[in-house]
Amino acid sequence: xxxxxxxxxxxxxxxxxxxxxxxxxxxxxxxxxxxxxxxxxxxxxxxxxxxxxxxxxxxxxxxxxxxxxxxxxxxxxxxxxxxxxxxxxxxxxxxxxxxxxxxxxxxxxxxxxxxxxxxxxxxxxxxxxxxxxxxxxxxxxxxxxxxxxxxxxxxxxxxxxxxxxxxxxxxxxxxxxxxxxxxxxxxxxxxxxxxxxxxxxxxxxxxxxxxxxxxxxxxxxxxxxxxxxxxxxxxxxxxxxxxxxxxxxxxxxxxxxxxxxxxxxxxxxxxxxxxxxxxxxxxxxxxxxxxxxxxxxxxxxxxxxxxxxxxxxxxxxxxxxxxxxxxxxxxxxxxxxxxxxxxxxxxxxxxxxxxxxxxxxxxxxxxxxxxxxxxxxxxxxxxxxxxxxxxxxxxxxxxxxxxxxxxxxxxxxxxxxxxxxxxxxxxxxxxxxxxxxxxxxxxxxxxxxxxxxxxx
Numbered sequence: 001x002x003x004x005x006x007x008x009x010x011x012x013x014x015x016x017x018x019x020x021x022x023x024x025x026x027x028x029x030x031x032x033x034x035x036x037x038x039x040x041x042x043x044x045x046x047x048x049x050x051x052x053x054x055x056x057x058x059x060x061x062x063x064x065x066x067x068x069x070x071x072x073x074x075x076x077x078x079x080x081x082x083x084x085x086x087x088x089x090x091x092x093x094x095x096x097x098x099x100x101x102x103x104x105x106x107x108x109x110x111x112x113x114x115x116x117x118x119x120x121x122x123x124x125x126x127x128x129x130x131x132x133x134x135x136x137x138x139x140x141x142x143x144x145x146x147x148x149x150x151x152x153x154x155x156x157x158x159x160x161x162x163x164x165x166x167x168x169x170x171x172x173x174x175x176x177x178x179x180x181x182x183x184x185x186x187x188x189x190x191x192x193x194x195x196x197x198x199x200x201x202x203x204x205x206x207x208x209x210x211x212x213x214x215x216x217x218x219x220x221x222x223x224x225x226x227x228x229x230x231x232x233x234x235x236x237x238x239x240x241x242x243x244x245x246x247x248x249x250x251x252x253x254x255x256x257x258x259x260x261x262x263x264x265x266x267x268x269x270x271x272x273x274x275x276x277x278x279x280x281x282x283x284x285x286x287x288x289x290x291x292x293x294x295x296x297x298x299x300x301x302x303x304x305x306x307x308x309x310x311x312x313x314x315x316x317x318x319x320x321x322x323x324x325x326x327x328x329x330x331x332x333x334x335x336x337x338x339x340x341x342x343x344x345x346x347x348x349x350x351x352x353x354x355x356x357x358x359x360x361x362x363x364x365x366x367x368x369x370x371x372x373x374x375x376x377x378x379x380x381x382x383x384x385x386x387x388x389x390x391x392x393x394x395x396x397x398x399x400x401x402x403x404x405x406x407x408x409x410x411x412x413x414x415x416x417x418x419x420x421x422x423x424x425x426x427x428x429x430x431x432x433x434x435x436x437x438x439x440x441x442x443x444x445x446x447x448x449x450x451x452x453x454x455x456x
Contacts (some may be wrong), residue, residue, distance in 0.1 A: 045131065135150070135318075
């Protein structure tokens with residue numbers, strides 16, 4: 001497998017004489033980057049990092065990350081990428097649940113290009129023959145820890161399935177973190193495959209600092225989560241995007257306002273999971289609707305009991321869970337835990353099954369769809385949050401600024417919900433994740449903490 005990666009990287013980086021990647025406004029030729037990757041892989045070998053060794057990379061997206069990640073792949077070491085960019089012995093033992101009962105290779109970590117150690121932790125990994133080239137650790141939509149194995153074949157298959165994108169411009173503005181599969185695939189692997197020059201931004205808002213974009217002297221691609229594009233339309237009505245050749249928007253649901261703003265644009269909606277690296281669904285250019293996910297690409301998809309399932313060549317085969325590296329069958333259905341519906345072969349997001357709950361009368365409540373309908377109907381300016389909790393029962397969070405609309409919200413509820421006892425909670429702040437999604441878990445945890453203190 002390491003030979004495949006070396007050949008792959010050489011074809012993407014070394015053979016491109018004039019291509020470059022910009023980090024911190026410094027232009028670095030791709031051939032130079034390839035040479036640095038080879039140097040770093042030699043460093044790994046001199047400290048006895050062998051094929052199959054775990055190398056935990058604790059670096060934010062940037063030049064050091066790129067060198068260390070590909071340097072590991074070149075010698076067959078297995079990087080673990082962590083979206084939190086944190087690393088310590090406690091994290092390895094607790095969050096990844098890697099215990100001393102697991103055997104064979106030592107675990108190393110990298111937190112800069114001059115510091116590669118194993119710190120004598122003496123943690124071991126399973127004797128199973130690992131098929132994955134690297135693992136991505138992510139908290140996921142519901143803060144449930146995942147550590148999913150990605151293979152060379154997963155990446156190669158998915159690149160092949162995305163050739164239809166046919167990039168025309170030569171530059172990609174990279175704003176997504178490469179420690180997430182969305183950014184790693186679309187902002188790095190696809191950009192390298194299609195020989196795009198990469199302009200890496202430290203922060204998405206730095207797009208306003210690039211002279212060529214401000215004076216519209218070149219066209220470019222840009223991918224991002226809905227929150228990023230909502231902020232751009234809020235700041236300058238999207239004028240800075242006038243020279244965009246295209247890009248993919250994913251990672252969270254598309255709001256009604258954003259769908260209107262993007263309709264007819266050069267962008268596409270995309271949907272994926274870390275477990276499918278990441279291509280599952282994708283829309284056509286300029287095709288935007290509220291909560292739209294796209295049509296299936298390169299992977300089998302079905303809806304069973306309202307949940308979206310997928311299977312295909314780019315679905316994961318391995319996972320680290322409770323101290324073990326688990327293997328899965330190739331041709332199996334994977335549950336996304338996203339509740340979806342189809343209209344004319346187009347897939348639409350309804351909500352997460354993790355958030356849904358069933359009433360005593362057997363009626364299933366899809367909270368995100370219910371909340372969205374109420375906000376739209378009453379034109380609320382702030383979110384609302386339905387949920388069920390063992391301590392509180394069914395609850396409804398309403399922003400304090402819209403306290404006067406409490407009765408309107410209750411009255412608009414379906415009769416089968418109004419008949420239930422609902423605890424009303426007023427909140428002054430709404431916690432959101434980096435994608436702009438409501439952080440439901442934190443909202444209820446913060447309230448319960450205050451609730452218990454008050455009642456004690």
